[in-house]
Amino acid sequence: MKKETIRVEGMSCNHCVKAIEGALKRIGVEAKVDLGSGTVKVSYDEQSVDLSKVKETIEDQGYDVVA
Amino acid sequence: MKKETIRVEGMSCNHCVKAIEGALKRIGVEAKVDLGSGTVKVSYDEQSVDLSKVKETIEDQGYDVVA
Incomplete structure (x- = not known):
């Protein structure tokens, strides 16, 4: 499982x-949002999803991925 | 129709x-939230709902009615 921390604005x-x-x-990614720090910690199988798909899914919900 | 503006925190x-x-x-009240001012403008029939019911419904969603 690949782990990443993504910074997101607007949460x-x-x-x-x-x-x-x-x-x-829904796309098979375990996620934990931390409102205080504006981050999303994600854990996913690189065989089925990649980081750009993860970021795109967050953006599709109406938020801005910063990093 | 009775009209009121309610101040709400946490929206x-x-x-x-x-x-x-x-x-x-769902309780028959027309409502318009203004995030900028933290207010909810409501319009309702006093025969079927009263202001305390309106405020209670907002509180039930997890927000604090201030005034």
Whole structure:
């Protein structure tokens, strides 16, 4: 499992947490949002998803991936 | 139709807007959230709902009604 920490802007409440974690779960990515630091810790199988797909999924929920 | 503006804390994103407007709609209250001012403008029939029910519905969504 590949692990990454992604910085994301615009996550403000528990709805945002659920939206992002839920969307990532649907593509097989385990995710944990930390609102305080504005980060998403992800863990995924590189055989099935890559980091750009992970970032794209976050952006599709309406957030800006910073790094 | 009775109109009121309610001040609410903790509304931060479009998910919050939808959660509050949706919950109020389900009890027959037309609502418009303004994130900038932290207010919810409501319009409702006093025969079927009262202001305390409106405020309770907002609180039930996890927000604090200030005034």
